Amino acid sequence: MIANEDMQYLLPCSTSFTCYDRFSILDDPEHLEDADGQVPFWSILTTLLKSSVETPAELIELLDTIAVTLREGSGPAGDYQLLKSFISSSQSAFFDTHWPLIVQLALELPQHFPSGSLQVLGNEDSCATLKLSKRQAACLVVHQFLCTLRAPAWREDFFDFGIWYGSSQRHDEACKIYLTCLFTYLETFLPTAKQPQDDWYITYTLVTAKPDYAALGVLPVSLSGIEMVIVDNYQTCPKQLGLPSGASVVAANRYIGFGQSATQEEVHVGSSPEACPAVLITPPLQDNQVLVVRGAEAMLNITGQRREIKAVANDVETSVDWRRRTMLFMDALELDLESDENGLPDLAPENLTREVNKAATAFSSGLYEVIYSPLWGCGAFGGDPFVKVALLWNTILNLIKVFEDDLHKN
Known part of the structure; x- marks a missing residue:
């Protein structure tokens, strides 16, 4: 059975999703700090996503700042070399098209999930379902790309895409294919793409x-x-x-x-x-x-x-x-x-x-x-x-x- 407190999965936009402002990213964090000196992570993330990101090095710096802020280290992403190499091969396409869309979708999180959480599929019902619109699903996917999420209560890793980023991989080609699928998917949300049906x-x-x-x-x-x-x-x-x-x-x-x-x-x-x-x-x-x-x-x-x-x-x-x-x-x-x-x-x-x-x-x-x-x-x-x-x-x-x-x- 799943404990009641674990039946909700907190999202980064939740006011309860807090962390230390390790890099003093916020200009005036005092009024946001709780009794433990932590601030809502969403304030930090929205500030970070306003910064200019135009090169692979700047992207890696941003992702590493997020990782250290939340987890005190890069974790499975390691040195980010596979991701850096992958993006460098099509640099202009990524920063001209994919990155602005990633930022836009990421910032839509409170709009699509006003409660700041997801219902965990518990085992009390014979058929428990979470239903997401295409846009809601994409919003979660980009946060898996940005590694802004925390591990669910029942697992420690393999919950975001940081596992595909480092140079030490079990299967380099597989990780490159999965990244290709991810960016191909994001292209379906570009303004020039055919938009999905409302009932999808x-x-x-x-x-x-x-x-x-x-x-x-x-x-x-x-x-x-x-x-x-x-x-x-x-x-x-x-x-x-x-x-x-x-x-x-x-x-x-x-x-x-x-x-x-x-x-x-x-x-x-x-x-x-x-x-x-x-x-x-x-x-x-x-x-x-x-x-x-x-x-x-x-x-x-x-x-x-x-x-x-x-x-x-x-x-x-x-x-x-x-x-x-x-x-x-x-x-x-x-x-x-x-x-x-x-x-x-x-x-x-x-x-x-x-x-x-x-x-x-x-x-x-x-x-x-x-x-x-x-x-x-x-x-x-x-x-x-x-x-x-x-x-x-x-x-x-x-x-x-x-x-x-x-x-x-x-």
Whole structure:
């Protein structure tokens, strides 16, 4: 369970979001200081964002000032060398177009979130949802870029984009691709870009399993035929994301989100900046929970796996409706940590039941014509591919039986 005091995630515009004015940025801070000598961070940030930023060095100085003010150090951003190099390659485009927009969106935070906080997706409701407009989501994304946020109560890192900035990276190319996706995303908010529909929202829903699914894996269902499609390259193109009327499985960690390498989850989230704010409001997934994100557009088609990934423009028809894109974040058991002295860990009854019910919770979160899934949990988590395919297959058939039975009852 989440403590009541942690059910709200404070944003930088909150009057309760305070810090020390370590660099004496404010001209007259005394009237703003609380009993501990701290001032609202928003006053410091708005002052900083008025300064001229026209070179990579000035940008890094600003970001480092923010980081030291909030956290006494640069943290994962380290020396900022990857970000500096990335921006230097297209310096005029960034400072002429992206930076003014970043500042504008960042300063809109109080307008879009007057309460100064976000509702954390708790586990008391069976279906807790945060619904954001496109502009609200963009506002949060730029604050993840500026690293003006604090870690949620349940995690210490991987909540802002500072992890992509330093010279010491697990996968340089992946971080560069994620930054490219971020700046491509920001361009969609330029005045010259086609503006999104008014009814386009990004929703983040934490779904907690119903008690009815506790014994789903033992229903007597006959297996029917199955077809597996082998692809030359993994892609994040619309078809493999389940569009227009399906969903795609994101093989997630319990602590969902983005990262520095090219796992399937990191590729999905890194290519879709609007999915990134989910890390701020989603506590670690429990065995009976999944996260469902709808409406997040993938900026680029990332193909390949691990060290072989590359990004190309999404070659899509104008009829593709990204508002219908659905991401099913479901974490698999970390079977690489379990002993196999007594046989394959996948086949332990409690593990079988857990995985079936996890998949059932995700697959029953909506009406989907098709669900695209990788070999869920069969990479770093050490799951057996044959067992996992059988479990996913069985889950779909069980759900079909449940729905058919419900229809007959009604």
